[in-house]
Amino acid sequence: MNRTKYRLLLGSILFLVILAVVFIFWQGKQQSSQGRAQTYQPAASGTVGKILVSMDPTAWKAGIGEQVRECLQSPVPGLPQPEPFFTYMFIAPPDFSDFKIFRQVLFVANLSDSTYANRRILQLLAPEELQQFKNGTQQVSLFLQHDRYARGQILVFLVGKNTEALQHYLQDEASREQLLFVFEDHLATYMAQSIQQAKVHAVSLMNTLKNKFGLTFALPPNYKEVVRDKDFIWIGTVSDNAYQNIWISRLPYQGKEMYDTTFIIKHRDRMGERFLRYNPKREGSFVQTETRVPLHVRDTHLNGTPVREYAGLWVLESRRRGGGFVGYAFEHKGYFYYIEAYIYAPGREKLPVLRRLKGILNTMELFDRADNTPIAAR
Helix, strand or coil, rough: HHHHHHHHHHHHHHHHHHHHHHHHHHHHHHHCCCCCHHHHHCCCCCCCEEEEEEECCHHCCCCCHHHHHHCCCCCCCCCCCCCCCEEEECHHHHHHHHHCCCHHHHHEEEECCCCCHHHHHHHCCCCHHHHHHHCCCCCCCEEEECCCCCCCCCCEEECCHHHHHHHHHCHHHHHHHHHHHHHHHHHHHHHHHHHHCCCCHHHHHHHHHHHHHHHECCCCCCCCEEEEEEEEEEEEEEECCEEEEEEEEEECCHHHHHHHHHHHHHHHHHHHHHHCCCCCCCCCCEEECCCCCCCEEEEEEECCCCEEEEEEEECCCCCCCEEEEEEEEEEEEEEEEEEEEECCCCCCCHHHHHHHHHHCCCCCCCCCCCCCCCCCCC
């Protein structure tokens, strides 16, 4: 190789090296400018079901603070004994920096109160969002921030234009539920992610659900099939002194009236009498709806799929045992699906168990019936 060719080759190599370095540096700048650094945030911490509340200390001790406490400790629908949605811990806004990676945080601020605590909270909001709220007619607003200081975190800002507006919001049943289910749905997502990240799942059963029903969940390995029919399956497990059950049913979709509570009750009672039998030899040992307590109904999502949620109580027809349930109805590929999680946990708190089951259901994936690709073992 002559000297000229050697210099050309060396120059080409040097040019490629410089180009690669520039590209890597540019990529790094792009990732940084797009918030890539958030990948390295710590994971959010905090006891499941506990909310960190931060507001003006004087308001916390009386008035608004009392209503906030009552709201957070409202009883959860669908449980046989009263259990509060959340426990709480109070921290004054100036001390929040010591707890900034807490998983669920509620800030309460009053625009008509210029205390130092209120100003500190409002400084955490985007100025344009806050100004838009100030200029609008709405008296109370919720501002949400996800993953601001930690992965899996939610910050909820309850901001009112004055004390009266905040009091009205916290006294209104629909508004209270709006606030509670922001946190509850976030918790369901957190539980779902924890279940999905587990090292082992009941892969064979997950494939059965996918092939037979066109959907599946990330199921813990201790779940087993109990009863299966053409358009029905009951799976469950027993752990932590609690019976944890999930059942899936489907029907040809016939119209929106299938979402009515009357239809749902008739359908689940029919499925209970036919399939959900604990002792076929004992009269009355099948699951029915406890109609003396009305169903709590709301529209929500399961892993992105719009669903209608029904929470209520179940009993054996003989009334020898009972418990809480949460069910979801939706349409998919010409079918009306109703899936339900129900528990039997005598002598212990039911809410942690119910949340675990809701976490499983929030891992739901829907498939085209033509997709027979098996789910890979983990």
